[in-house]
Amino acid sequence: SQQGEEDPQALSIQEGENATMNCSYKTSINNLQWYRQNSGRGLVHLILIRSNEREKHSGRLRVTLDTSKKSSSLLITASRAADTASYFCATGLVQKLVFGQGTRLTINP
Amino acid sequence: KAGVTQTPRYLIKTRGQQVTLSCSPISGHRSVSWYQQTPGQGLQFLFEYFSETQRNKGNFPGRFSGRQFSNSRSEMNVSTLELGDSALYLCASRLGTANTEAFFGQGTRLTVV
Numbered sequence: 297s298q299q300g301e302e303d304p305q306a307l308s309i310q311e312g313e314n315a316t317m318n319c320s321y322k323t324s325i326n327n328l329q330w331y332r333q334n335s336g337r338g339l340v341h342l343i344l345i346r347s348n349e350r351e352k353h354s355g356r357l358r359v360t361l362d363t364s365k366k367s368s369s370l371l372i373t374a375s376r377a378a379d380t381a382s383y384f385c386a387t388g389l390v391q392k393l394v395f396g397q398g399t400r401l402t403i404n405p
Numbered sequence: 406k407a408g409v410t411q412t413p414r415y416l417i418k419t420r421g422q423q424v425t426l427s428c429s430p431i432s433g434h435r436s437v438s439w440y441q442q443t444p445g446q447g448l449q450f451l452f453e454y455f456s457e458t459q460r461n462k463g464n465f466p467g468r469f470s471g472r473q474f475s476n477s478r479s480e481m482n483v484s485t486l487e488l489g490d491s492a493l494y495l496c497a498s499r500l501g502t503a504n505t506e507a508f509f510g511q512g513t514r515l516t517v518v
Contacts, residue, residue: 329506329507331509336493336512336514337511337512338409338411338495338509338510338511338512339495339497339509340509341506341507341508341509344505344506384448386448392438392450392453392461392463393438393440393450393497393507394450395440395447395448395449396447397447398447
């Protein structure tokens with residue numbers, strides 16, 4: 297079964313708007329990672345946030361982590377057409393990643 | 406720095422056959438993991454190798470196996486292919502220590518007919 301669950305499953309916004317995706321997980325974690333996947337290709341690593349961190353930024357990306365609620369969010373600011381992709385959260389307890397089902401993000405021009 | 410290389414990119418096999426997929430990790434990375442991605446089940450962990458030893462295994466039947474060589478390159482093998490094995494198989498490379506990100510290859514798209 298999936299450890300992480302992303303919400304929403306699909307999101308469609310206009311270019312330039314911000315996009316927020318949420319991830320909930322079930323068990324204790326060492327870290328949480330966000331990945332992007334373009335249409336059936338490999339996953340691209342976006343951000344890793346450790347369990348003792350609350351917020352992390354990378355360019356237009358902002359990730360928060362609330363271990364008390366077992367949840368994380370990914371914010372993409374000033375979205376671009378190239379951000380159209382599926383986004384996955386993954387938890388990294390032990391030596392494997394457990395992925396959620398992903399959020400399909402579509403940026404409309 | 407070269408990324409993770411998976412070969413072949415596409416593969417069509419007949420039910421009952423076997424297949425071997427290859428993954429070359431990033432230079433210096435000692436951990437290689439394999440994942441299966443299907444529309445129905447999403448991304449599922451197959452197994453992880455570190456320094457030629459399988460450290461972790463997912464919930465897949467024994468038809469799925471793997472190995473890692475001394476140069477960290479890894480192969481996975483699926484025997485007696487079934488239609489349901491059609492999927493994108495992704496390999497991920499990590500340094501191998503805790504709290505390090507995984508870098509994925511482009512995947513091998515396997516179609517079983």
